[in-house]
Structures are given as C-alpha cells and as structure tokens.
Amino acid sequence: MGFAQIVGGTRHVFPDLRALxxxxxxxxxxxxxxxxxxxxxxxxxxxxxALADLPLSHFLxxxxxxxxxxxVTRLILDRHDAAAFAPVAHLTVGGFRDWLLAEADxxxxxxxxxxxxxxxxxxxxxxxxxxxxVAIAAKCRVTTRFxxxxxxxxxxxxxxxxxxxxxxxxxIAAQVLDGLLLGAGDAVIGVNPxxxxxxxxCRVLGLLDAVRDRYAIPTQSCxxxxxxxxxxxxxxxxxxxxxxxxxxxxxxxxxxxxxSLSVLREAHEAALxxxxxxxxxxVMYFExxxxxxLSANAHHGVDQQTLEVRAYAVAREFRPLLVNSVVGFIGPxxxxxxxxxxRAGLEDHCAGKLLGLPMGVDVCYTNHAEADQDDMDALxxxxxxxxxxxxxxxxxxxxxxxxxxxxxxxxxxYARAALGKKPAPEFAAWLERMGLAxxxxxxxxxxxxxxxxx
Amino acid sequence: MTAPTxxxxxxxxxxxxxxxxxxxxxxxxxxxxxFQEAHAQARDAVWSALDTASLAAALPGAQIVASAAPDRRSxxxxxxxxxxxxEGTQLAPRPGCFxxxxxxxxxxxxxxxxxxxxxxxxxxxxxxxxxxxxxxxxATQARVAIGDDIGxxxxxxxVAVLIGERPGLSSLDSMGIYLTHAPRTGxxxxxxxxxxxxxxxxxxxxxxxxxxxxxxxxxxxxxLTGVGLKDEQPxxxxxxxxxxxx
Numbered sequence: 001m002g003f004a005q006i007v008g009g010t011r012h013v014f015p016d017l018r019a020l021x022x023x024x025x026x027x028x029x030x031x032x033x034x035x036x037x038x039x040x041x042x043x044x045x046x047x048x049x050a051l052a053d054l055p056l057s058h059f060l061x062x063x064x065x066x067x068x069x070x071x072v073t074r075l076i077l078d079r080h081d082a083a084a085f086a087p088v089a090h091l092t093v094g095g096f097r098d099w100l101l102a103e104a105d106x107x108x109x110x111x112x113x114x115x116x117x118x119x120x121x122x123x124x125x126x127x128x129x130x131x132x133x134v135a136i137a138a139k140c141r142v143t144t145r146f147x148x149x150x151x152x153x154x155x156x157x158x159x160x161x162x163x164x165x166x167x168x169x170x171x172i173a174a175q176v177l178d179g180l181l182l183g184a185g186d187a188v189i190g191v192n193p194x195x196x197x198x199x200x201x202c203r204v205l206g207l208l209d210a211v212r213d214r215y216a217i218p219t220q221s222c223x224x225x226x227x228x229x230x231x232x233x234x235x236x237x238x239x240x241x242x243x244x245x246x247x248x249x250x251x252x253x254x255x256x257x258x259x260s261l262s263v264l265r266e267a268h269e270a271a272l273x274x275x276x277x278x279x280x281x282x283v284m285y286f287e288x289x290x291x292x293x294l295s296a297n298a299h300h301g302v303d304q305q306t307l308e309v310r311a312y313a314v315a316r317e318f319r320p321l322l323v324n325s326v327v328g329f330i331g332p333x334x335x336x337x338x339x340x341x342x343r344a345g346l347e348d349h350c351a352g353k354l355l356g357l358p359m360g361v362d363v364c365y366t367n368h369a370e371a372d373q374d375d376m377d378a379l380x381x382x383x384x385x386x387x388x389x390x391x392x393x394x395x396x397x398x399x400x401x402x403x404x405x406x407x408x409x410x411x412x413x414y415a416r417a418a419l420g421k422k423p424a425p426e427f428a429a430w431l432e433r434m435g436l437a438x439x440x441x442x443x444x445x446x447x448x449x450x451x452x453x454x
Numbered sequence: 455m456t457a458p459t460x461x462x463x464x465x466x467x468x469x470x471x472x473x474x475x476x477x478x479x480x481x482x483x484x485x486x487x488x489f490q491e492a493h494a495q496a497r498d499a500v501w502s503a504l505d506t507a508s509l510a511a512a513l514p515g516a517q518i519v520a521s522a523a524p525d526r527r528s529x530x531x532x533x534x535x536x537x538x539x540x541e542g543t544q545l546a547p548r549p550g551c552f553x554x555x556x557x558x559x560x561x562x563x564x565x566x567x568x569x570x571x572x573x574x575x576x577x578x579x580x581x582x583x584x585x586x587x588x589x590x591x592x593a594t595q596a597r598v599a600i601g602d603d604i605g606x607x608x609x610x611x612x613v614a615v616l617i618g619e620r621p622g623l624s625s626l627d628s629m630g631i632y633l634t635h636a637p638r639t640g641x642x643x644x645x646x647x648x649x650x651x652x653x654x655x656x657x658x659x660x661x662x663x664x665x666x667x668x669x670x671x672x673x674x675x676x677x678l679t680g681v682g683l684k685d686e687q688p689x690x691x692x693x694x695x696x697x698x699x700x
Contacts, residue, residue, distance in 0.1 A: 029531060164468065165625075165656040174467035181461060182476075194651055197685040226681060258644040258681035295533070296642055331620075333533050367496035367621050368530055368560055373489070396471020396481070396489060401651065403622025405493070408471075413479035444459045450467050 003054070005046040012046035018064045020054075021119070022303035023047035024126040026343060030291040030304045030334030037303075048127050052094030056085075059120045065300045065310075070251045071261055076117050076313045085115025093123045100124070101132060106141035113316075113356035118249070118309035121354050125305070125347045130382065133350040137386040140353035144321045145280020146220045146241065148186060148426035150389055151358050156421035157390035158412040159322070159360065160185035163401035167194045169207050173453040175395050176211055177444060181436060182409035183416070184393035186427035187322060187360065188242060188285065190222040194401055201225045202238040209239035211453050215434070218426035220277075220321070222285055227259055227267045234270050242285040242321060243271045249288075249310025252298025261314070268318045279426070282321035287362075288312070289326040290344050291334025304334060305344065309351045316355055322390065323352055324360035327379075329404055331366055338375025341365060345379050349388055360390035364406040373397070373405075380407055384419040391415070469624055469655055492623035499621040501526055504562035506592050512570045515589030516556075519543050519604070523595040537599035545607040551588040552580050552670070553610035553637070557596035559618035564627040568652055568659050569616050572629070575663035576614075583671065598632045598646070605637025612673060613637040614666060619650060628653040631662060633669050635679040645680035647673070 003014040014020040022036035024047035031037035038044035060080065067073045082089075087108070088096055100109070125133060143151040150157050162175030172191060179185050189212065191204055201223050208221035220241040225233070227245040234240050245264060246257050254260060264284075271283040288311040293299040299307060308325065315323045325348035328341040335341045345361045352359030363380045365371035380391060397408035415421065422428050431437040434445055462473035474485040481489070503526075510516040520543075523535035554576075556569045573590065580587050588608055593600050598615050605613035612635050619628040630650040634641055647669050652662045665685075673679045 033532065033534070162470075164470070165651040165653075168468075171468035171470065174464040174472055175470050178461075178464055178470075178472035195649070195685055228681060229684065232684070256642040256644050331530075333531050336531075367493070367623075368500045372493065394470075395468075396474055396485065398471050398489070398492070398623040400468075400470050400622060400624045403620050403625055403628065405623065408481075410474075410476060410479060410481055413476075417479050442461055444461060444464075449459045450464065 003050045005050040007042050007046040007049065010042065012043050014047060014050065017058070017062045018302050020047055020051055021064065021123060021126065021306050024051045025303045025305055026126070028304070028334070028340045028344065029332060029336040030294055033333055034294050034299060034301070034304070036301055051123050052092060052127050054093050054123070056091055056093060056096055056120050057089055059117050059123070064119055064302045064306060065250055072249055072251055072254070072310055072314060075261060075317060076310065079317070080117060081114035083115070084112055087112060088115070093120070094127065096124055097127055097132065100136045104139060106139050109140050109354065110356065113354065116355060118313045118355065119306060121351045122306040122309040125351055128350070130343065130346055133346040134382055134386040137350040137353045140387070142353060142356055142358045142389065144282040144358040146277040146282055146321050147279060148218045148424040149279060150187060150321065150424055152425065154420070154422060155424055156384060156388065156412070156416050156419070157187035157424050158184035158393040158409070159187040159390055160189045161192070161392050161394045161399065161406065162189070163192045163399050165194055165401045167200055167204055169454055170450055172204065172207060173211065173450045177448055177450065178395050179393050179409050181444065182413060183423060183431060183436065184409045184412055185217065185219050186424040187390035188220050188222050190224055190285070192224045192402060196225050196229050198229055198232045198236070201229055201233045202236055205233060205238045205240060207453070214453065215448070218430050227263060231267050231270060234274065240271060240274060241276050242283055243267045244285045246287050247311050247314045248292050248296070248298070249307035249314070250293050250298045250300060253293040253296045254314070256296035256298060261317070264318060282319055284318045284320035285322045286315045286320050287324055287326050288315070289330050290348065291330040294334070295330065305347055308348060309355070312352050312355045312357055315357055321358065322360060323357045324362050324390070325349070325352070326362040326364065328365040328369060328371060329362065332369045335369070337370035338372070341369070341371055342375060342379045342382065346382060346386065349383055349386055358389045361388055362392050362406055364392070364404055366404045376405070376407065380411055380415055381418065384415045384421065489623065496621045496623055496626060499561050499563060499626045502562050504558040504594055505566060506594060509556065509566065509569065509592055513573065513590050516592055517545070517589065518592045521593060521595045521597070521600055526595065529595040533597055536595055536597035539600060539603045539607070545591070545604065547607070547609045548586070548588045549609035550586060550611050551608055552585040553588050553601070553605050553608050553613040554590040555593055555601045555604050555613060555615045556590050557593045557600060557615055557617040559596065561618040561621040561626065563618070564629040564653055565616060565618040567627055568629045572616065572652065572659035572663055575660050576666060579663060579667045580670065583667070599641070601632065601634060602637045602639050602641045605634065606639055610637055612670065625653055625656070628656060631666055633666065633673065633679050635673045635677065647679050647683055647685065
C-alpha cells in the first residue's frame with residue numbers, strides 16, 4: 001500500500017511505510033548516503049503530513065524490514081502488548097504527538113511503553129521539533145538499579161570513562177581518581193578496552209572492582225568488551241557487574257557485531273546468576289548509534305533513525321541498567337555537523353525514553369565532523385533539560401584511546417549546577433561522606449592515591 | 455604517613471587530560487585554550503595527504519593505487535567509494551600470498567611515520583612462517599574494506615591493512631591494522647581482527663608486529679579471522695609487569 005500527499009499543488013507519492021518514514025526524516029547525510037532521503041524540502045513536508053495522518057495501528061500491519069528475514073522485526077511484533085497499546089490505538093501519529101504534549105504524564109507513558117513499536121516512536125519523532133523532543137522526554141520516568149538507583153527525577157548521572165590507549169592500570173587509575181574528584185562515576189565506571197583479549201579483560205575488571213571495593217563506592221563497573229569475551233571472563237570468575245554490547249536495529253547489523261538475540265540472552269542469564277547487584281538486577285549495558293546499520297550494509301533501505309529506534313527494541317528485551325546512543329561517534333557521512341548531531345541526540349534520547357529505556361547519550365564528535373565544543377554544550381544542556389539519565393565523563397573531554405571528544409567531568413558538573421541536578425542518591429551520599437561533594441580538590445583525600453590502587 | 459597526592463600529580467600517570475583544575479565548574483582558561491589548539495591541529499590533520507612517493511621509495515616493489523573516491527570531501531561523505539578500488543585498477547594475481555595494504559584512512563601522518571618500521575619487523579616474521587609476502591599496495595582515499603578488493607584481486611590468503619586512524623586531540627599519528635582471512639569483496643567487520651593505537655605513547659611498531667604475527671598464525675590454524683579468533687595471548691605491556699590487585 002502506498003501514501004500520497006499534495007503540497008504546493010504537487011502530489012507526492014510514497015510507495016510504502018519505509019519510504020514514507022525515510023522521506024519524512026529531517027535531513028542528515030547518512031540518509032542521503034543510503035539514497036533514501038527526501039529529494040526536496042516540499043517532498044519532506046509532504047511525507048511529514050502523510051505520516052501525521054497515519055493511524056498508529058498501521059504500524060502493526062506493515063513491517064519496514066520483513067518479518068520472515070529478521071529476528072528484530074519478529075521480536076518487535078511478537079512482543080507487542082495490545083492491552084498496553086489500547087489507550088492510543090485510536091490515534092494517528094499526529095494525534096499521538098498532540099496527546100503526548102498535552103495530556104500524557106509519566107505514569108501513562110510508562111504504562112504505554114510495551115504497546116509502542118520502535119517504528120511508531122520513530123514516526124512520532126520525525127514530526128517533532130527539538131522542543132517537542134525535550135518536552136516529551138522530560139515527562140518520561142525510567143528508573144533502573146544495580147548498586148545504586150539511576151534515573152530518579154532531579155538526577156543526572158555520569159559514566160566515568162577512563163580509557164587508556166594500552167589499558168595501563170596506572171593510566172586508568174589516575175583517570176578514575178580524577179573523575180571521582182569531580183563527582184563522576186554514578187552511572188558506571190566503564191572502560192573501553194584497547195584490545196578485546198580475555199586476559200586483559202580480567203585484569204581491567206579486577207582493577208575497577210578493587211577501586212570500587214576499596215572506597216566502598218556505590219556504583220558498578222564495566223569493561224566494554226565484546227559480549228562473548230565477557231562471557232569467557234565470567235567463566236573464569238572475573239568480577240563482572242554489567243555485560244556490555246553494541247547492538248543495532250536489524251539482524252544483519254547484529255550479525256556484523258557478532259551477536260544475536262540468543263547470544264545476548266545467554267549472557268544476560270549468566271550475569272544475573274552472579275547476583276552482584278545490591279539494590280537491583282539490571283545487569284546489561286548497551287550502546288547504539290544512528291548510521292551503524294548502513295555502515296554494515298544491513299539497512300534494508302530504511303532510514304537510519306528508524307533503525308536506531310529498532311535497536312532499542314533489542315535493548316528493552318534485556319532490562320538494561322544503561323543504554324546510550326554514541327551519537328556523534330560515527331562520523332560526518334552519517335551526521336554531518338553540529339546541527340545534525342544535536343537533533344539526532346535529542347531524537348535518540350526521546351525515543352529511548354518512550355520505549356522505557358534508561359537512556360543516556362554520549363554527547364560527542366570526531367575530528368572529521370563539522371562540530372566543536374559549542375555544539376556539545378548546546379546538546380548537553382538540551383539533554384539535561386530533557387532529563388537525560390546519564391552522559392559520559394572523560395578527562396578534559398579528550399578520549400585518548402578512542403580518539404574522539406565526549407563530555408568532560410567538568411561538563412557534568414556544569415550541567416548539574418546549571419540545571420539543579422544531583423547524582424544518583426547513593427552516590428551523592430558517598431561523595432558527601434568522602435568530602436568530595438563541594439570542595440575544589442587541590443589535593444586528593446588522604447586515602448586516595450594511584451599507587452594505593454595498584 | 456606520606457604527603458597527600460596533589461591533584462595535578464595525576465598527570466604523571468597518564469597522557470589523558472587529568473588534574474586540569476577548575477574555575478567554578480569550568481576549565482581554567484589555559485586548559486580551555488590548550489584544548490582548542492589541539493582540536494584545530496586535529497581538524498587540519500584530517501585533510502593532510504599521504505606522501506605516496508616517499509613511502510613507495512622505502513618499500514621495494516610497492517604499487518600505488520587509489521580508491522573510487524575522487525577527493526577528500528567525497529571520501530568523507532561517501533565511505534562506500536573509499537572501500538572500492540578505482541575503476542580499471544590492475545593488480546597482478548599472486549594466489550595464496552599474504553597481502554599488505556597501506557592506506558591513508560582518516561589521517562595520513564601516522565601511517566607515513568610507522569608503516570615502514572612495522573613492515574621491517576613484520577615481513578621477516580611472515581617469511582619465517584613460510585608466507586609468500588606480496589609487495590605492499592599503497593592506497594589513497596582508502597578505507598579498511600579496500601583490503602577486501604585488493605586481496606581478492608591478488609587471490610591472497612590473508613590481508614593486513616595498515617591504516618591511519620581518526621586523529622584524536624592527543625594522537626595525530628595513530629595507525630591501526632586490520633587482519634582479514636580469505637579477503638573478498640563484501641566481508642564484514644566481524645570477520646576481521648584489529649590492533650589499534652600504534653603510535654608513540656601507544657603500541658610500538660615492534661610490539662604490533664609481534665601481535666599481528668600471533669594473530670596470523672592463529673588465523674591460519676583456525677581458518678578464520680574475526681570474533682571467532684579470540685586474542686588469548688598473554689597481555690604484552692610496555693614497561694613493568696602489571697601488579698596484581700589485592
């Protein structure tokens with residue numbers, strides 16, 4: 001079935017839902033690269049009008065990636081909760097936007113989440129301005145727990161990201177201390193390993209767990225290795241709090257990441273069996289990002305933002321503690337400049353929250369993108385207003401291992417201060433206890449030394 | 455009791471931007487401008503070109519090829535072009551060989567400096583292991599997957615792509631190596647193994663060559679590269695042996 005809309009005297013025709021969603025997407029380089037972007041501004045707004053008139057229920061009858069070919073589509077449709085969907089079943093996409101902005105509250109949105117498909121949510125975000133994406137996300141309530149409580153109203157958490165180019169224990173420890181001094185680390189202390197090697201993984205896991213244990217920090221650690229490497233580490237008895245994996249919105253993309261739903265299920269069960277969480281059992285950590293499916297040639301002609309939201313259906317299957325879009329990491333061929341990165345970050349956050357995920361954003365850019373610190377300040381501030389669950393904390397915003405710029409520990413302090421946000425309550429209490437909450441740290445507290453951690 | 459560690463002393467342990475101090479919640483002016491300077495240099499590095507002539511002069515028999523991307527801007531916006539050889543590129547078949555590709559990637563300076571020292575350590579090791587090593591192919595405006603096209607054209611059993619990594623603020627000179635068994639057009643990234651951060655302050659060319667030789671031997675034994683080939687050799691670190699905790 002196709003769709004048609006007249007704009008400015010011209011009749012625009014869209015052959016299927018896939019084309020309608022793609023043409024309705026605000027411009028970004030990745031959709032042009034894929035050859036699915038609208039060919040004119042008029043065609044784009046025609047698609048947006050047609051999309052706004054589409055009943056939400058239509059999304060249950062037309063898949064953008066064939067059900068027979070793709071386990072993510074099967075997951076989305078097989079898991080759809082018709083009872084949860086009932087309150088909005090009579091609405092169009094445009095009516096859904098109006099309902100979210102005017103009437104819905106946090107409880108209603110939480111109850112609705114299992115009734116929403118990623119494609120419905122993607123469609124919604126395509127007809128939202130930035131302020132709508134902020135306002136809708138700010139209504140959502142998503143709380144997760146492991147050793148602390150993330151996502152409570154009035155909080156903003158930080159992943160402490162002490163990456164080192166060679167996983168040098170001293171380099172990692174020094175960055176961990178720097179971050180703790182500046183109030184970061186309540187979301188997770190999470191290292192991207194320089195090499196995906198099980199010995200190395202066990203070594204870094206041991207270091208992070210020892211730091212946490214030594215100072216009794218109410219947080220969790222993670223080394224962001226491939227899920228299969230983390231499973232080997234768990235078999236060896238390594239202290240694995242959270243299982244990490246990069247995921248995507250199509251089976252083909254997940255295959256290119258070397259994962260499947262069954263592998264993720266196996267890892268999830270193994271991590272749950274360790275019972276390391278003290279206040280909850282959300283044990284998974286996922287990262288995603290617009291453009292990755294096209295990058296892996298697994299996009300099925302679907303626009304990159306719709307595919308990104310489909311990745312969140314994979315994530316929600318495993319009740320994660322943390323999910324973040326690494327929005328500006330992928331490069332200018334997918335998100336060309338600060339304008340495109342800012343919009344994508346707000347889309348990803350809003351869509352993830354509507355689907356019930358504890359959504360963070362890696363507010364970031366690479367040196368081959370047309371973006372700079374001013375763009376990151378804008379996105380960070382907007383996300384803070386939108387109630388983002390967490391952002392990254394990297395020393396001086398410079399990740400020396402991954403060679404990109406993310407938010408700094410200072411940026412986290414700025415956002416909390418400017419927006420009146422606090423860390424997760426357990427972590428905030430720990431900062432108070434350690435005397436780190438309000439001080440300008442000329443010196444480390446007496447027990448904290450790099451040597452003491454090694 | 456020892457004296458307390460000063461915050462700025464953390465810099466002794468890492469090249470990361472730790473111990474910067476703070477004014478209010480922000481960076482002090484000098485640290486802020488240090489960052490701006492580093493970003494400006496990295497932006498310029500993205501647009502630097504590989505000096506193929508001097509690289510070829512150091513590598514006997516090397517052949518220079520180009521990807522299908524006509525210029526830097528096209529390269530940045532069209533990664534698909536950077537993954538393919540330019541139309542009409544001729545490479546002499548060398549069935550069963552070990553192919554080496556040197557690609558500019560997103561920053562030429564690291565490859566420029568480190569490809570030759572790495573190959574000086576790598577090629578003798580490959581030859582000792584019985585490989586027929588093809589002369590290096592130098593590829594411009596190239597991405598990792600151009601190694602699949604090149605490997606397929608040569609009929610190579612394996613290909614190692616040495617490629618300039620995206621420049622970071624603290625690393626304008628970093629090289630990565632991607633190893634692919636049975637390269638052919640259409641391979642995906644889960645079918646490769648990667649060694650990254652080969653640069654001063656990261657992994658040395660000699661250590662990277664040793665690691666690659668280990669991966670090549672394991673790949674030959676297993677008949678594959680990628681997530682099925684776990685890097686299980688003991689961790690090799692520069693300097694002292696890591697101290698175990700607790």
